[in-house]
Amino acid sequence: MSLAWLGVVPFLAYATAFLLLPAANVLIGAFQSNEGGYTLDNVRTLFDEPYRTAFKNSIEVSLVTALLGGIIGLLMAYSAIREGTPRWIRGGLTTFSGVAANFAGIPLAFAFIATFGILGVGTQAMTAVGFNPYDHGFSLFTKTGIEIVYLYFQIPLMILVIAPAIDGLRREWREAASSLGASSWQFWRHIGVPILLPSLLSAMVLLFGNAFAAYATAYGLTSGGVGLVPIQIGFFLSGDVFDNPHLGQALAFGMFVVLGLMMLAYIPLQRISSRWMK
Amino acid sequence: MAVVELKQLHRRFGEVVALAGIDLDIGTGEFVSLLGPSGCGKTTALRLVAGFDRPTSGRVVIDGQDVTDVPPNRRDIGMVFQAYSLFPNMTAVRNVEFGLRVRKQRGADRNRRALELLDLVGLAQAANRYPHQLSGGMQQRVALARALAIEPRLLLLDEPLSALDAKVRVQLREEIRRIQLELGITTIYVTHDQEEALSISDRVAVMSGGQIEQIGPPAEMYGSPATPFVAEFIGTMNRLLATVGDDGSIDYAGLRLRVDAARGLPRGERVLCLVRPETVEVVRANGLVAEGAMAGEVLSNTFLGSTSRLRVASESGERSITADISTAQGVDLVVGTKVVASFPPDSPRLLSLADEPMFPVPDPDSR
Numbered sequence A: 001m002s003l004a005w006l007g008v009v010p011f012l013a014y015a016t017a018f019l020l021l022p023a024a025n026v027l028i029g030a031f032q033s034n035e036g037g038y039t040l041d042n043v044r045t046l047f048d049e050p051y052r053t054a055f056k057n058s059i060e061v062s063l064v065t066a067l068l069g070g071i072i073g074l075l076m077a078y079s080a081i082r083e084g085t086p087r088w089i090r091g092g093l094t095t096f097s098g099v100a101a102n103f104a105g106i107p108l109a110f111a112f113i114a115t116f117g118i119l120g121v122g123t124q125a126m127t128a129v130g131f132n133p134y135d136h137g138f139s140l141f142t143k144t145g146i147e148i149v150y151l152y153f154q155i156p157l158m159i160l161v162i163a164p165a166i167d168g169l170r171r172e173w174r175e176a177a178s179s180l181g182a183s184s185w186q187f188w189r190h191i192g193v194p195i196l197l198p199s200l201l202s203a204m205v206l207l208f209g210n211a212f213a214a215y216a217t218a219y220g221l222t223s224g225g226v227g228l229v230p231i232q233i234g235f236f237l238s239g240d241v242f243d244n245p246h247l248g249q250a251l252a253f254g255m256f257v258v259l260g261l262m263m264l265a266y267i268p269l270q271r272i273s274s275r276w277m278k
Numbered sequence B: 001m002a003v004v005e006l007k008q009l010h011r012r013f014g015e016v017v018a019l020a021g022i023d024l025d026i027g028t029g030e031f032v033s034l035l036g037p038s039g040c041g042k043t044t045a046l047r048l049v050a051g052f053d054r055p056t057s058g059r060v061v062i063d064g065q066d067v068t069d070v071p072p073n074r075r076d077i078g079m080v081f082q083a084y085s086l087f088p089n090m091t092a093v094r095n096v097e098f099g100l101r102v103r104k105q106r107g108a109d110r111n112r113r114a115l116e117l118l119d120l121v122g123l124a125q126a127a128n129r130y131p132h133q134l135s136g137g138m139q140q141r142v143a144l145a146r147a148l149a150i151e152p153r154l155l156l157l158d159e160p161l162s163a164l165d166a167k168v169r170v171q172l173r174e175e176i177r178r179i180q181l182e183l184g185i186t187t188i189y190v191t192h193d194q195e196e197a198l199s200i201s202d203r204v205a206v207m208s209g210g211q212i213e214q215i216g217p218p219a220e221m222y223g224s225p226a227t228p229f230v231a232e233f234i235g236t237m238n239r240l241l242a243t244v245g246d247d248g249s250i251d252y253a254g255l256r257l258r259v260d261a262a263r264g265l266p267r268g269e270r271v272l273c274l275v276r277p278e279t280v281e282v283v284r285a286n287g288l289v290a291e292g293a294m295a296g297e298v299l300s301n302t303f304l305g306s307t308s309r310l311r312v313a314s315e316s317g318e319r320s321i322t323a324d325i326s327t328a329q330g331v332d333l334v335v336g337t338k339v340v341a342s343f344p345p346d347s348p349r350l351l352s353l354a355d356e357p358m359f360p361v362p363d364p365d366s367r
């Protein structure tokens, strides 16, 4: 018998120790009671406040920033990559995106507060020209604020992951379409977007997950004032809520479920959109 | 079908002059090839005709209409690219239909038309395959069908066969010519393969450095190249650097050769004596060297099928000549054999080098 299977042993060991065990722990713990028996109460509690709102907020923030970040990132990447744009613009944008996509957490929250907080320099500049956004219902310390700040890393992440797909759009496709009589709009509708669609979908799923799990940025910005699921879990970690540690596991389990549903919606879409590749 | 006129087309990319004034008139239903080495401006010229690029100066006129400022999607020109131009998200038949679809033709009509065209290029059975399920040759056939589907006024092909292997290349080029003749469509064909250009064109334009060096029917281009560059580029040619001697002779590195074309030329003028390898005769040396023949030994003997290509050089190495002889005859003449090479005096052409500052032209064997 061949011993080739030995090669995958380290991988299996790693997957078991660091992927399966924590997941199993969450899965089992979510259904345990403090007394040690099994119960559905923890999961049922997820549908009560404040957890219900936390899930709603988390999903909304993730969807909005994945869609907006995805579209804006796509347009920015395309305009930087297309023919006729000087090469240094592309280089600059890629480098900036590499940094910005990873610039999250407390420093990012701080940077935005210093700029667009009530006394931020940006806010003051706008007030100076007669438009104080805080007089018009805007606040950085709301869900909208969180979404704006998240876009700061969502857009660059989109630029990084979608750039190779845009590079893959061949000049010949555009020119062939054009010589066959297609307008630019018709090219995008029939060729450009359908070809990019599989990459767009997977990039947006990545963006969704990225926002869904983000914690420190939102916490730094609102100190927990806007409930998000990771922030609720954070309360359990920091020991602010003592009565039921299994509720923390149930929250994590809930996140798994949301991401799982996301994948369930994504897989058939992906299959349809990439039919022509197989 | 259309008449095409290119008028003094110039195209500069920064410092690079890609086209330095192209003038070309193409008649209705004519098949013209642009032939030339890499970087001579063939693609640039074609892209100007297609409208993908704009000339720095000059005009493109189709059927008397100046289309220089008309965008490509309003020019009614079919284009076939080098490779990978099919839309990967559409099956073969959808690709062919595409031009009709953007023209808002009815679904059933355009489907029938697309299938007709796939049939014309011999691919009816592959209509529902995606491009990645087709071989390179099949992809190019679909690309041709797609370009023809819109019944273009003009068909442009940019090295459509260069990514295919030799056998498919020959087969497909003949098919392109057959279809072109059948439809009577005016065609511009870009290639760097002289055999391809000569075999399927009505006229061949040899380009160099962004200009047309010479244009004419294939036989004329082969038989009477007008410049050393064309001579070098079309077919294999011996280029003997010589001076005109007296009475219909030339002096080639100290050897007196009889060349009819030298008659009447001023004595002492520097010339390039062009000798086709197939006119050179090579025999085993028997001690006698006739006047006007060159003694030497075989440097190489390359099997080319029914013929063999011999390279013969004098002992000192200052004279050398290439000969294509029948393989039956060449089989004895192994490398190192002492031989005598000669050619009939009426076969060479002479090009005066009086106004050729560029000499020497590159060695064809090194290209």
Ligand SMILES: Nc1ncnc2c1ncn2[C@@H]1O[C@H](COP(=O)(O)OP(=O)(O)OP(=O)(O)O)[C@@H](O)[C@H]1O
Binding pocket: B013, B016, B017, B018, B036, B037, B038, B039, B040, B041, B042, B043, B044, B045, B192
């Ligand atoms: N977009 C461009 N920007 C800058 N230079 C260019 C551009 N397109 C072509 N050139 C230059 O113009 C010259 C002619 O290019 P072109 O592509 O027309 O050559 P070609 O004859 O088609 O060569 P090949 O056989 O390699 O395809 C080359 O020197 C090339 O580098």
Ligand SMILES: [Mg+2]
Binding pocket: B042, B043, B044
């Ligand atoms: Mg080219």
